[in-house]
Amino acid sequence: MDTSAPPSPHPYPLAIIGAGALGLAFAARLADSVPVAVIARDSQRAEALRQGVPVGARLRRLDVFGPNEAPAADWVIVLVKTGDTATAAATALAMRPRGVLSLQNGLVEDLLPAAGPALLAGQGVTTEGAWRDAHGVHPAGAGETLLPPGFEPVAELLVAAGFVARVAPDIAAARLAKLLVNVAINPLAALFRVPNGALLQPPHRLLLDTLVHEAWPVLHAQGLALDEAAAHARVHAVATATAGNRASMLQDVLAGRRTEIDAITGVLLKLADEAGLELPVHRAVYTLIRTLEGTAA
Ligand SMILES: NC(=O)c1ccc[n+]([C@@H]2O[C@H](COP(=O)([O-])OP(=O)(O)OC[C@H]3O[C@@H](n4cnc5c(N)ncnc54)[C@H](OP(=O)(O)O)[C@@H]3O)[C@@H](O)[C@H]2O)c1
The missing domain is CATH 1.10.1040.10 (N-(1-d-carboxylethyl)-l-norvaline Dehydrogenase; domain 2)
Structure with a gap:
């Protein structure tokens, strides 16, 4: 069976770093309306996920990559645990995006300390929820996602996929x-x-x-x-x-x-x-x- 990553449009409009509970829950919903690249911790994990992962009631086959094969993407959402932020940020930079958005918990400071001023970086907040177990990913009830100014294109992609999302000046x-x-x-x-x-x-x-x-x-x-x-x-x-x-x-x-x-x-x-x-x-x-x-x- 061919387990290589699917051919990708270049660049992806959107990528999510972190193929965990919330990352896969976001990616599965978004993938119905926009090409989404998902970046897992390593290429073995990416290959396993490409075989299919249950998200809610459906088996999803998503475009999953390891960090070393990460494709270019216009916008990147970081959804790793905060202890892994620095590694994920390095992957995000290599994807040459217009902006990198953290939706992690806590206050993520210096998301991209090495980035130049041309790259937008910021943290939003989400009350979306999900958990994972051996059977797959279980999205929790719907929430709301607030994004920093400048991330209007990401808010539009989220809304098009059915999320409640908006840019929040505050x-x-x-x-x-x-x-x-x-x-x-x-x-x-x-x-x-x-x-x-x-x-x-x-x-x-x-x-x-x-x-x-x-x-x-x-x-x-x-x-x-x-x-x-x-x-x-x-x-x-x-x-x-x-x-x-x-x-x-x-x-x-x-x-x-x-x-x-x-x-x-x-x-x-x-x-x-x-x-x-x-x-x-x-x-x-x-x-x-x-x-x-x-x-x-
Ligand atoms: N789950 C929720 O309901 C929820 C709600 C609001 C906010 N959040 C926040 O969202 C963030 C993610 O939470 P989560 O529950 O989705 O955590 P999670 O299930 O642990 O998912 C994180 C994923 O990131 C992967 N990862 C770690 N380092 C990576 C790297 N360098 N590159 C790519 N992937 C990497 C992990 O791989 P491994 O599996 O190999 O460790 C894991 O699959 C956290 O900050 C959390 O507080 C979560």
Whole structure:
């Protein structure tokens, strides 16, 4: 059987780096309306995926490549875990795109430090969701995707594929609001090994509210467009709406994988240091997660 990558239009209008849960969920939907190149971690993984991967109810045969065979693409979306961002960014640069968009969790700073000013690079936020297991990729309910200004062509491709997506002039505030939710819910869910909704109940609730209280001045100074009461309300609303979900950091801990704590709590602590603020509970939570990962200093 011929397992080589299919012949590609040159360049692809869109590429996704990261053939995981969210990358394949995005790629499968997009591929119905636009040619999409998917870049997997290595060529063996790419070859296996080209045989077909179940995404939702359908077996999908996508244009999957290893990083060394990555084709040119106009726009690249990065959907690797944040610990793999630097490698994925190098692959993205080699694809000579007009722009590179991260839809990862956490705050991804310096997505393309080596890129020149002609290349657009930015981070959006998405509430799309997906998970994967041995049977394939399972997209979760529909969400919304916000993109930084300049990524209008990507928003159009997403909308054409049926996504709810738009360019958000206030993307920095949206990223900070998502970071607020992530720094509060993700580490606690992972430490206590509970679904998100349990964090609203004693004894976890006290810690949840303390994390929001500590994080708020730091994020507000950065441009978070919520007062402290609204910040608490936002976190409570997300925990309620996702009450039965296992946060991604909990899934990572249970699977023995490295977590995204550095791009979440780690970035918050860095911002706090720069502002001369102490966040003792976040620092303790950060250390505990690193200890769970077996990577504590
Ligand atoms: N899943 C969700 O519902 C969701 C929702 C919102 C945001 N996010 C964010 O989206 C990002 C991806 O999450 P995910 O759940 O899709 O993670 P995932 O299932 O672990 O997928 C990441 C994929 O990237 C691959 N990869 C790693 N390094 C690579 C490289 N250098 N080049 C190409 N591929 C590489 C991994 O390969 P291996 O399989 O070999 O490790 C894996 O298949 C994370 O930042 C996450 O926080 C996820």
